[in-house]
Amino acid sequence: MGRRFSKRKNAPPRKERDPNASYVEVIKENAQMEEYYKAQKIMSEEEWPVFWGHLKVTLPTTFRITGTRSHAVEIRDTVKNAFVPHLSNISVDGVVANPPRPLAWYPDELGWHFDVPRTLLKKSPEYAKFHQFLVAETEVGNISRQEAVSMIPPLLLDIQPQHWVMDMCAAPGSKTAQIIEMVHAVEQHKVVPGGLILANDADYRRSHMLIHQTKRLQSPCLMVTNHDASMMPSLTLAPNKAGEVVPFEFDRVLADVPCSGDATLRKNPMVWNSWTHGGAMGLHQTQVNILQRGVQMLKVGGRIVYSTCSFNPMENEAVVAEMLNRANGTLELVDVTNELPLLKRRPGLSDWKVFTKEGQQVDKFEDVPTDAKGKFFPSMWPPENAGELHLERCLRIYPHLQDTGGFFVAVFKKTAPYVVPNPGRAAAAAEKAASASTSENKEQNAEEDTTTTGDKHKLDTAAGEEGSEPVKKARMTRAERFGAPGPKEEPFLFLDANNTDVELFSKFYGLDEDFPKDQFLVRSEGEKNKTIYIVSEAVKSILKSNDIHRLKVVNTGVRTFIRQDSNSPADCTFRIHNEGIAMMRQFVSDARVMAVQLEEVITLLQSPYPKITEFPEAVQERLTALPTGCCIFEFDPALEKDKDKPNPRWEGQGLTGFVKGKLVFPVWKAQVSFNMLLNKQERRSLAMRLGVDCVDSPHVVEGGAKGTAAKAKAAAAEAAASASASASEDATPEDATPEDSPMAEDDAAEGSEEEESL
Numbered sequence: 001m002g003r004r005f006s007k008r009k010n011a012p013p014r015k016e017r018d019p020n021a022s023y024v025e026v027i028k029e030n031a032q033m034e035e036y037y038k039a040q041k042i043m044s045e046e047e048w049p050v051f052w053g054h055l056k057v058t059l060p061t062t063f064r065i066t067g068t069r070s071h072a073v074e075i076r077d078t079v080k081n082a083f084v085p086h087l088s089n090i091s092v093d094g095v096v097a098n099p100p101r102p103l104a105w106y107p108d109e110l111g112w113h114f115d116v117p118r119t120l121l122k123k124s125p126e127y128a129k130f131h132q133f134l135v136a137e138t139e140v141g142n143i144s145r146q147e148a149v150s151m152i153p154p155l156l157l158d159i160q161p162q163h164w165v166m167d168m169c170a171a172p173g174s175k176t177a178q179i180i181e182m183v184h185a186v187e188q189h190k191v192v193p194g195g196l197i198l199a200n201d202a203d204y205r206r207s208h209m210l211i212h213q214t215k216r217l218q219s220p221c222l223m224v225t226n227h228d229a230s231m232m233p234s235l236t237l238a239p240n241k242a243g244e245v246v247p248f249e250f251d252r253v254l255a256d257v258p259c260s261g262d263a264t265l266r267k268n269p270m271v272w273n274s275w276t277h278g279g280a281m282g283l284h285q286t287q288v289n290i291l292q293r294g295v296q297m298l299k300v301g302g303r304i305v306y307s308t309c310s311f312n313p314m315e316n317e318a319v320v321a322e323m324l325n326r327a328n329g330t331l332e333l334v335d336v337t338n339e340l341p342l343l344k345r346r347p348g349l350s351d352w353k354v355f356t357k358e359g360q361q362v363d364k365f366e367d368v369p370t371d372a373k374g375k376f377f378p379s380m381w382p383p384e385n386a387g388e389l390h391l392e393r394c395l396r397i398y399p400h401l402q403d404t405g406g407f408f409v410a411v412f413k414k415t416a417p418y419v420v421p422n423p424g425r426a427a428a429a430a431e432k433a434a435s436a437s438t439s440e441n442k443e444q445n446a447e448e449d450t451t452t453t454g455d456k457h458k459l460d461t462a463a464g465e466e467g468s469e470p471v472k473k474a475r476m477t478r479a480e481r482f483g484a485p486g487p488k489e490e491p492f493l494f495l496d497a498n499n500t501d502v503e504l505f506s507k508f509y510g511l512d513e514d515f516p517k518d519q520f521l522v523r524s525e526g527e528k529n530k531t532i533y534i535v536s537e538a539v540k541s542i543l544k545s546n547d548i549h550r551l552k553v554v555n556t557g558v559r560t561f562i563r564q565d566s567n568s569p570a571d572c573t574f575r576i577h578n579e580g581i582a583m584m585r586q587f588v589s590d591a592r593v594m595a596v597q598l599e600e601v602i603t604l605l606q607s608p609y610p611k612i613t614e615f616p617e618a619v620q621e622r623l624t625a626l627p628t629g630c631c632i633f634e635f636d637p638a639l640e641k642d643k644d645k646p647n648p649r650w651e652g653q654g655l656t657g658f659v660k661g662k663l664v665f666p667v668w669k670a671q672v673s674f675n676m677l678l679n680k681q682e683r684r685s686l687a688m689r690l691g692v693d694c695v696d697s698p699h700v701v702e703g704g705a706k707g708t709a710a711k712a713k714a715a716a717a718e719a720a721a722s723a724s725a726s727a728s729e730d731a732t733p734e735d736a737t738p739e740d741s742p743m744a745e746d747d748a749a750e751g752s753e754e755e756e757s758l
């Protein structure tokens with residue numbers, strides 16, 4: 001997960017976690033690595049000392065403002081106008097900090113960086129306030145801490161809202177979040193977007209980090225799967241509404257593959273200690289196989305971006321060159337010189353050297369000693385036609401160019417169908433490996449079946465001697481490679497448009513005629529429908545495929561309606577979940593929407609269950625007239641009567657603080673009182689943006705404590721919860737018991753080992 005600014009529950013003592021504390025003990029030298037990269041001639045001798053020196057400097061903090069377009073702009077303007085002017089020239093103990101500033105190359109000033117020593121963050125009241133803001137906005141997913149260079153691959157995918165996008169190695173999900181935002185970039189009224197985001201990770205536990213990271217983006221177009229990306233299954237999809245069977249292919253694919261990670265030195269100083277010549281060797285073939293499967297599943301005319309956080313040509317240009325040669329003219333490198341023009345980059349290499357684990361240079365595959373042959377593939381060397389492949393079109397990002405981490409990116413376009421096998425220059429050993437991992441549908445699916453039943457994993461089954469890396473890998477079980485497989489997922493069951501429950505809430509909320517009522521689903525077979533999710537038409541066509549058993553879907557759908565088992569006399573016991581409110585607001589009848597002023601919002605924020613009599617007299621009559629049950633409160637700052645009155649909390653801002661767009665949130669009306677259906681973080685974030693105080697609702701339910709939910713995915717939950725950053729909470733109506741939704745299981749499993757506070 002992009003690192004977050006959040007506080008962690010049960011976090012180890014600060015001292016243990018302070019990365020600076022451990023950094024001082026690392027000696028930032030590695031002679032082998034220095035020699036290796038000098039031999040690769042990744043830059044001139046004159047530039048080398050600047051590059052090498054920069055690797056030793058701690059990375060600035062970077063964050064990205066997330067969410068839908070208008071919302072993100074609002075948060076950006078808050079950072080720019082409310083904080084930055086107060087953060088210039090601040091010094092503590094003689095240290096002056098650079099105030100936060102936008103990344104020059106990131107579009108619309110939505111990417112930011114700053115390098116502020118921890119002491120200053122703690123001691124300066126201005127920075128403390130800024131930090132508090134970052135924490136609150138991160139909690140609700142409006143800000144995501146993400147390394148600057150990691151933001152590049154999604155930007156180069158050139159995603160359009162209607163695109164089907166596959167993120168092959170997606171966890172913890174910072175790039176997936178960016179992709180989701182791009183698919184939702186155009187805010188359309190009364191439309192569920194047509195795009196699709198399939199986010200996959202081979203590691204089940206990490207696939208749950210992915211769910212956590214993307215949950216707050218509330219996309220009905222997202223599907224999270226758990227496969228070895230080199231063996232993503234092929235499916236025949238169910239016909240869509242127009243009766244067409246569209247192929248299971250993607251307009252855009254991101255292959256952000258597992259790599260040795262030596263370009264993350266600034267963030268992970270331990271790499272100084274651990275780097276060896278062998279680090280990249282065991283990854284090269286896996287990287288080729290993942291990229292190749294991505295190319296197969298890409299539409300002709302589509303774009304695939306390959307990226308690593310490694311400087312190593314064996315993981316970078318060698319993989320790219322092998323793929324281009326296998327593709328034999330059906331794939332080309334795109335010249336992206338004019339894309340992100342302010343991003344400083346260096347061209348890819350057309351020549352590089354290969355070394356043994358012991359550090360001996362080997363000029364060609366044929367020269368590898370027989371007893372070491374199993375560790376090498378011919379594709380690790382520069383091909384003879386390297387000069388013709390336009391490898392210079394690859395992007396090498398070096399830390400000293402713009403004070404970032406290092407990264408490698410290659411952007412391809414598929415120009416014609418790609419047929420496997422086409423082993424190109426690969427030798428017999430690699431051919432065998434490739435065919436094991438990329439052979440057509442039948443074999444792939446059979447493979448998936450065997451891996452899930454615990455048989456030996458066949459990926460990378462290269463011919464090689466006993467004890468060689470490929471053979472050892474081939475003998476690994478799936479669990480050894482990717483951790484324990486998750487439990488069998490509950491099925492995704494669609495509700496008919498004329499299902500009694502669908503009819504009940506459709507009528508109660510006056511759902512628009514155009515609303516796709518056949519895209520609701522549940523996950524609790526045989527039980528009454530407790531939690532109702534909505535998915536896009538594209539997701540539905542996948543879930544309704546006859547081959548769906550081949551795809552391990554771990555999560556999809558946005559929580560939209562929750563059944564409240566209560567004694568409430570409400571006509572409809574389904575409440576709207578805050579997750580689905582932005583989308584549902586477009587389709588809900590105005591009769592269920594109450595326009596409110598700031599004063600009413602404050603009453604709800606400052607009292608857990610305010611009685612009608614606690615609201616301003618002017619609205620009491622309207623509130624009394626509302627039928628019991630769930631309704632939507634809508635606050636439009638443009639209609640606020642006192643909007644220009646200064647807000648004492650935020651200097652220079654009107655009374656509504658930094659909230660410029662409409663706010664909608666679900667509220668439960670009981671007999672005599674109201675309850676805002678927001679969790680603790682959501683309440684706090686809203687209060688902070690409005691510049692008012694709030695109280696936490698006492699009726700929140702800790703997600704981790706949801707008994708049955710926690711049990712259901714015990715394996716994943718246990719692992720993730722131990723690293724968990726924040727148990728989630730859900731607000732419930734005062735007179736109702738908390739729902740026990742299948743999706744609540746995710747709350748128990750959420751969290752990230754990569755989470756870090758400022």
Ligand SMILES: C[S@@+](CC[C@H](N)C(=O)[O-])C[C@H]1O[C@@H](n2cnc3c(N)ncnc32)[C@H](O)[C@@H]1O
Nearest residue numbers: 169170171172173174175202203228229256258
């Ligand atoms: C570099 S990280 C991806 C980072 C991610 N794209 C992001 O931006 O947050 C690589 C990921 O690949 C996953 N992985 C490793 N081998 C894989 C495979 N064969 N198929 C799919 N995922 C794999 C790892 O679990 C890891 O989460």
